Amino acid sequence: MQKWLSVVGIGEDGVLGLNQVARSLVEQAEVLVGGDRHLNMLPKSDLREKLIWGSPLNDTIEEIISHRGQSLCVLASGDPMCFGIGVTLLRRIPIAEMTIIPSPSSFSLACARLGWSLTEVETLSLTGRDPSLLHPVIYPGAHLLILSEGRKTPAIVAQMLVQRGFGNSQITVLERMGGTHERIVKGIAASWNISELADLNTIAVECIADSSVVLLKRTPGLPDTAYHHDGQLTKHEVRAVTLAALAPIPGQLLWDVGAGCGSISIEWMRSDYRCRAIAIEQNPSRLRYITDNAAALGTPNLCIISGEAPAALQDLEPPDAIFIGGGATADGIFDICWHSLKSGGRFVANAVTVESEQKLLQWHNQVGGTLTRIAIQRAEPVGKFLGWKAMAPVTQWVVVK
Template sequence: MTEKWLSIVGIGEDGLQGLSPIALSVIEQAKVIVGGDRHLAMLPCDDQREKIVWASPINTSVEEIINRRGESICVLASGDPMCYGIGVTLGRRIPISEITIIPAPSTFSLACARLGWSLTEVETLSLNGRPSSLLQSYIYPKAKLLILSQGKDTPAIVAEILTNRGYGGSKITVLERMGGAHERIVEATAASWSETEIAPLNAIAVDCIADAGVIPLPRLPGLPDNAYHHDGQLTKREVRAITLAALAPTPGQLLWDVGAGCGSISIEWMRTHPRCRAVAIEQNSSRLKYIADNAATLGTPNLQIIEGKAPAALKDLPTPDAIFIGGGVTATGLFDVCWEALRPGGRLVANVVTVEGEQTLFQWHQRVGGDLTRIAIQRAEPIGKFLGWRGMAGVTQWVVVKSN
């Protein structure tokens, strides 16, 4: 069995005095100490051991740690290293059998203790090194949010996002330097937020309150059509809901959205769970901006956008768990490339509105089976002084699961 050579110790604002005897012993036995300037400054002034300060980008330091495998190294981390922390990063590269992890209370635990919130009933996210638009998909009436901050400017950014979404009455609580002698709490509503003297080390709690008349966006598939900017290439709400049900996303899965249009399918795939991932492939350059804008507005800024025409643009993409083909089904070789790339047990869903497209789906169906469905939607619209039914373009949908 490989000996544990790397330790990761969570440390709070109270420094070494807040650590357990076991944690202190682990730090004392290490030959090399890794951490940020703030954490290394907590060590005694006469500590002569080798120190490694986190580089930028941090991957440089991660590689150095890995290259020194077997040396006695201790990483000092903030709070719980496994809560959006360095422990997660190192754990992806180094077997846990070689690591000792000693966590301190997480920022989220400390915040809940200050606010009297139940940690199991709040939404948690990090905006540290991540796009602030991630917040968009977490906002809904009565939501309680705990946010790891990027720095002193993050509270103002959060307040602006909330206000622009129609949640200006939301209560914002900024908790600075929790657990230390300089701990401070600042409160205001999103619309009235004006505090500028904020400590760089802070967390943000939000009690979401919608303004009168605001209609919340659901997390379930089938967002209103007007939630998207588009040029007409939009899978309509009802068909979108049916399509996402057919794709059946589960947390952590990857979708290829081929012929993405304005990105509605891949965006709603990602909105089903924060760990769902998607790649939107679109050849129309003007639609690429629609996809990027919609992804940011609807809280999925990590959507990967590929400009190009399938099947050539699909080369070297990561293996998908599901594929949606919303455009270009008649492209030569498209099915072969998608079917070969799809993992065993994965799902392929294709929608078409033309006779030629239907012929292609029928050919694919003959080769590998699956289910063909005709989707017909009618909406009531004014006809003079009355209402009448207006049919939307019929959609033929093919769904198939690749056998193991």
């Protein structure tokens, strides 16, 4: 199949700002695709067929595919491969059929304005995404670049910074970069009250922590107090050991079976924004805890399944790793988990009862792996002194398929 679809990044300077190759692709296209803003950059005398992005977006993509064989050009903002439409189109159309010509991204333009190094900046998009994705990248000294949903997004970001104890952070809003209406507005998160902003804006944040802030580290083993729970929680020392055994790799999928309050799957996803997880839990109140914790800790895309294993595991996407923190004694749970786990995948199970420990020993005898006893003691007051109080020991089984 010859290349029939071009995706051309266009800036605020319009068609005149395109290089010769990009302008040629636009001029030669039989059909043009874009949002109102992009299509309005074309001359009014241009009478070629035009497709405007609709809702849902998939409908327009289907219409684009129906034109396969014609010459189509999609006009996109900046770099189509930076949180852009190019990434979406490539899920349906092979690159062999496309030509992609980027313009400078909003992130590149913002770094040029601010004097920041793009390789040292945390970048994310809140366009059509949950603002709680911001939580994992808020830490002292962080430089954030955020693609905005619209004029209200800077106020949402400011509020989240204040709630997290970063009210002194510097916020810079860069509007319509590269055009004649470019404007830069600055302020402090705690006193942010600027509402007259353009919908097309990028937000830059210099994160400055208050003196009393409680930091949410990105390494495994968040404080137990970071979670809402009813006691069904893998304690932070054991959680750190468990995540080390699960060894999350960007882009991989975890099954968290008997998820409790969701701590393992949440910290799996916090290890890298590309990591995915499915939390399976049958208790209604714990399902609410998982939802609340996922939002508060920056993993709103955690997939939550209400149901009892192993029945709830039927027809789920095969995982790269499985953790069983509860329900090891359920009939048939090992068989379906082992069958579903990809070759090379990691299987980790923790047991605190004699019955579940016996199951781990049976599984170990079937397929091998390692058994480890984790015993934690914490110093606690005993009168005027400190004494060691032992936590319930945890038996951990780890195997690679």
